[in-house]
Amino acid sequence: MSLSERIRGHFQASIETKQRTLETSLPQIVAAIEHMVAVLRAGNKVLSCGNGGSAADAQHFAAELTCRFERERPGLAAISLTTDTSALTAIGNDYAFEQIFSKQVQALARPGDLLLAISTSGNSANVVQAIEAMHTAGGSVLALTGRDGGKIAKLLTPGDLELRSASHVTARIQETHLVFLHCLCDGVDEVMYPDN
Numbered sequence: 001m002s003l004s005e006r007i008r009g010h011f012q013a014s015i016e017t018k019q020r021t022l023e024t025s026l027p028q029i030v031a032a033i034e035h036m037v038a039v040l041r042a043g044n045k046v047l048s049c050g051n052g053g054s055a056a057d058a059q060h061f062a063a064e065l066t067c068r069f070e071r072e073r074p075g076l077a078a079i080s081l082t083t084d085t086s087a088l089t090a091i092g093n094d095y096a097f098e099q100i101f102s103k104q105v106q107a108l109a110r111p112g113d114l115l116l117a118i119s120t121s122g123n124s125a126n127v128v129q130a131i132e133a134m135h136t137a138g139g140s141v142l143a144l145t146g147r148d149g150g151k152i153a154k155l156l157t158p159g160d161l162e163l164r165s166a167s168h169v170t171a172r173i174q175e176t177h178l179v180f181l182h183c184l185c186d187g188v189d190e191v192m193y194p195d196n
Helices: 003-041 053-066 085-094 102-108 125-137 150-155 170-192
Strands: 046-049 078-080 114-118 140-145 161-164
Touching: 003 046, 003 114, 003 140, 003 161, 003 170, 046 053, 046 102, 046 125, 053 078, 053 114, 053 170, 085 102, 102 125, 114 125, 125 140, 125 150, 140 150, 140 170, 150 161
Parallel strands: 046 078, 046 114, 114 140, 140 161
Antiparallel strands: none
């Protein structure tokens, strides 16, 4: 197979994954936007976390809310739990890597806050513990997953939401997660600041 054929295959697989995901997830995306708007309008915040590429997505999303997405508007309250190297290394060293997000959730979360929990497998131990900590804190969870949703899908309560990529391939799941995040950013802006 030539490089051109491999590249064409990646594009085609990405398109097909996004189409399948849209067919199964559109109502959940709308519900996630509406829930996030309610959280932010109530004066609460969004915390985000994930590992590797999902850590980058968590950071990207928090930046889009606190700065802006595609329209001018006031900053919205969001914190990525993946960016403070002092906290991450202290918690990882003094406790365990599995607690790097949950300890921050315990410190920062308040009732009514939302945790954006990103895991391509749905099984990331530190994201699982962050979800448990957010439930204890009285907040809700929006999980971005793939495959079968893993352990995370089983942890979610009726007040939580899941957006699941219709793929078992990590790259395709991550590509879909980015579309989910951009839909969330655009939807929040459209609902909260329609005239901007």
